[in-house]
Amino acid sequence: MSEADDFRRLHHGRLPGDPLVLPGPWDAASARVFAEAGFPALATPSAGVAASLGYADGQTPADEMFAAVARIVRAVDVPVSADVEDGYGLAPKELVERLLETGAVGCNLEDSVGGVLKDPREHAEWLARVRAEAGGLLFVNARVDVFEYGDDAGDPERAVERAIERAALYVAAGADCVYPIGAPTRLLPLLRSGIQGPVNVGGRVDGEGPSPAGLGELGATRVTFGPGLQRRAAAALREISAGLA
Template sequence: MSKVETFRRLHHGRTPDRPLVLPGPWDAASARALEEAGFPALATPSAGVAASLGYEDGATPADEMFAAVARIVRAVDVPVSADIEDGYGLAPKELVERLLEAGAVGCNLEDSTGGVLKDPHEHADRLAQVRYAAGDSLFVNARIDTFIRGVADPERAIERAALYVAAGADCVYPIGAPTSVLPLLRSGIEGPVNVFATVGEGPSPTELGELGATRVTFGPGLQRRATAALREITAELK
């Protein structure tokens, strides 16, 4: 079985109390540590990778992001999905080629750019083109940015999710959705749902699964906690 097939299967047949937990490595060393901890797959966070490369979130050049993903993939045997923000303006065919060259089994694609939501129909068309170019070789996680862009109505997220699933998305990611609306989102969305969790705070992955999460990711949370721990260690060295 290929890595992408393994990754896709990890999203199905899960019970509510056992969502797929995908921690986010920011470099090869962190990826190896997470694999050694027993996680069956990993999902890179763009903000965490950006920080490791010395960039602000959203400012990493495409070439450097794909190179970082490739280093992470080479370091582990488990499947790795890549957060590639809004796709860096690359044409769908080139975007897919770059992901496959890096060894990624999947990707996150955001539906906002520069802090502004994209037209959902236009974004669905782009997702469909990515799906056509990728075939079954990539797992596409369509990030829905309504909640973080000031649109609190969960029905708007559900509407976008329907368009993206119809376009071929394997999973949708309503980032920033309040936990109180997760059951509504779960009831209104077809297929797997990715939910963001805060490391060490808020509901546990199990609790998020019971609220409707199929998979749980942490964005740059682990990288930021590791950096905070390093600051504490260095303070002791002075």
């Protein structure tokens, strides 16, 4: 069994109210904090890593992102999944090779680029090639961006239909999990009922919205936090620094 298989098993057999909670480290130090806190696995946020490297979200060069992921992986003894945005235009073979070189056991892949949704069937074919190159060595979390960028973004109920359609294509292509980012909390039960397999939901760290357990009750298999933890840490540091003057 590979480390990716161990990570994959963490997503199955979960009870409602007990989702897999994956904090998002942005560097080696934060990764160690989360691992020492007892979390069984971690999931890097591309925006958080970008901030730690001095880039705006979506502007990190691929080489620097892979290097940052490798440093995070080396710092901890738990599985790490990497958010590699839309794949940086890399061919599936090279993308998989570079991910495996970092030691990551999974990846988050978006179905939009530059704020524009990709054709879902073409994206599904690309995901299938990624999965074929990786075999069972990478857990593929397919992000669904219709609530962020789709024509139906202003009509959440219609966006649910689009999200379920895309999710079905991605699961058929071999995705292990789907992530309908930005979906309104009230619509999570509808998404859960229409999507086969694990569902990733974004949690908040500001006390607003449901807790991870509450998101699990609504249908989340796993909960990630995007750059929320990095941004909260930065806010705490600003508060500390203000008291140093």
